[in-house]
Amino acid sequence: MTDYCCPSMDLGAMLDQYQKLSGKKLWDAKHENLSNEIDRIKKENDSLQLELRHLKGEDIQSLNLKNLMAVENAIEHGLDKLRDHQMEFLMTKRRNAKMMEEEHRQLNFQLFGYRVQPIQPNLQEKIMSLVID
Structure with a gap:
């Protein structure tokens, strides 16, 4: 393999030259x-990285009018x-806030019913039946 190498040759060229001169196939179709x-x-x-930079507003000087309009539409x-x-x-x-306010109002009304006449439990039942009806 060292016979096919020279300082000015890159690896790809060296492998191609080796393959030509030796007749051995280094790359098969799968590798290709x-x-x-x-x-x-x-x-x-x-x-995709270039498109992302454009969407971020970077590197847009290279865009033509059509591409700038496409970026603007995507942003809009x-x-x-x-x-x-x-x-x-x-x-x-x-x-959610309205539902919580309504629940709070109902609970306050029920609590008020308990405060009205704690001595008379039947009164509480009457107030609750009025609220339900």
Whole structure:
């Protein structure tokens, strides 16, 4: 293998030269497919990282008008979804607060019934029957 090496040659070129001169196959189809898949995933990763930087507002000088508009639309869509989620959260909080206020009012009314005439238990039953009806 050292016969095929020189200081100016990179590893890929050295292996190619060895394969040509020796006739031995170093890469089979399976390894070639794996290498192609790794290259494809690396390119996809780079593309997604660039898109993420654009969405963060970084590195947007390289974008053309069409791409800038696409980024703007994506950001506006995200803001709309965030506002919808925020409104839904606030409405849920308001409903819960109203339910708790109503429960508090009912409990106070029941408690008031016990304070009116603690000596006369029948009066408590009459007040409760009026509240239920």
